[in-house]
Amino acid sequence: MQAVIIDQYGSPDELHMTTLPQPEIADDEVLVAVAATSINPIDWKARQGLLKSQFDWDFPVVLGWDLAGTIVKVGAKIHDFKVGDDVFARPDIYADGRRGTYAEFAAVKEDKLAHKPAELSFEQAAAMPLAGLTAYQVIHDRLKVQAGEKVLIQAGAGGVGLNAIQIAKALGAEVTTTASADHHDLLKSIGADHIIDYHDTKITDVLHDYDAVFDTINAIDDGIAVLKPTGRLVTIDGAPTDAQKAQGPDVSSWWLLPNGRELAILGDMVVAGQLRVIIDQVFPFTTAGLRDAHRHSETSHSAGKLVIDVDPEKNAD
Ligand SMILES: NC(=O)c1ccc[n+]([C@@H]2O[C@H](COP(=O)([O-])OP(=O)(O)OC[C@H]3O[C@@H](n4cnc5c(N)ncnc54)[C@H](OP(=O)(O)O)[C@@H]3O)[C@@H](O)[C@H]2O)c1
Numbered sequence: 001m002q003a004v005i006i007d008q009y010g011s012p013d014e015l016h017m018t019t020l021p022q023p024e025i026a027d028d029e030v031l032v033a034v035a036a037t038s039i040n041p042i043d044w045k046a047r048q049g050l051l052k053s054q055f056d057w058d059f060p061v062v063l064g065w066d067l068a069g070t071i072v073k074v075g076a077k078i079h080d081f082k083v084g085d086d087v088f089a090r091p092d093i094y095a096d097g098r099r100g101t102y103a104e105f106a107a108v109k110e111d112k113l114a115h116k117p118a119e120l121s122f123e124q125a126a127a128m129p130l131a132g133l134t135a136y137q138v139i140h141d142r143l144k145v146q147a148g149e150k151v152l153i154q155a156g157a158g159g160v161g162l163n164a165i166q167i168a169k170a171l172g173a174e175v176t177t178t179a180s181a182d183h184h185d186l187l188k189s190i191g192a193d194h195i196i197d198y199h200d201t202k203i204t205d206v207l208h209d210y211d212a213v214f215d216t217i218n219a220i221d222d223g224i225a226v227l228k229p230t231g232r233l234v235t236i237d238g239a240p241t242d243a244q245k246a247q248g249p250d251v252s253s254w255w256l257l258p259n260g261r262e263l264a265i266l267g268d269m270v271v272a273g274q275l276r277v278i279i280d281q282v283f284p285f286t287t288a289g290l291r292d293a294h295r296h297s298e299t300s301h302s303a304g305k306l307v308i309d310v311d312p313e314k315n316a317d
Pocket of ligand 1: 040041042130131134154155156157158159160161178179180181183198216217235236237254255256297300301302303304
């Protein structure tokens, strides 16, 4: 199969197309013919070698942890999926480093899979898993946002932020977010109540007594400063210190857990009109396409997701 790999850590120029064997699947896995994948900041952080302490991979490494596609093979212990099903998933990160989704085929455990709703294109479905699950698990599962609560979501125009705002609005919260001016119209269109241009306004000057903060930019002190003493903060981009944890509000960090059941909930929210999938740009599945997508993601100023069209014919259906 064709796959885009890196042979060493480094710049986007390390990404290149090669031919690899298809992944062998275990009894509890399916093999998916990938129609689309998407880029997340973890991809370029991993490419740069910043996750070496967490993942001890051998080269060549296949990056990428989002997919939408069609099942072509099922393991002996698969119950709820069959060959021909259209699915989406945030697969596990495997220890060998060779099972990423920048590839024509990827292996996924059954409990990480969800059926792709017919209403979602493969590109839209591939944009959802990692960012959507992170947003759902923080807003719904960890912060347990309630109707009427005042919630700050940092970096609203990011892949995670756009999902988090819409999930918090669906739960009935009053949502404030931060973004550059270019992205304010987009954020209004998905329901953000208050939008702060962080280039000219400090959140700590204008916000106070918040119930919950979703920190996506490692600004934990600022988040704590705008909370009520009984407020909650979850960060996905930092590690709170003991001093930060001791200040009163409940402060913790979160690393997403791949979960097919929760992904299906997100799919249902899209079908119900509660969640819009925002795609910034679609890139081709080529060496140049992956390098361009990484460069764009590394600016940290995309508005929504960067998607890779692995199988253009399937996405044209
Ligand atoms: N722990 C986990 O499980 C987990 C899971 C997913 C993501 N993450 C991490 O969470 C972070 C966000 O992920 P993502 O996928 O949303 O990234 P992303 O899509 O690349 O985020 C891009 C957005 O960040 C905004 N931004 C950049 N600097 C900002 C600032 N100082 N204040 C406010 N907004 C700012 C930009 O807004 P403007 O262009 O409007 O300025 C842009 O829209 C990344 O660091 C990622 O690695 C962690």
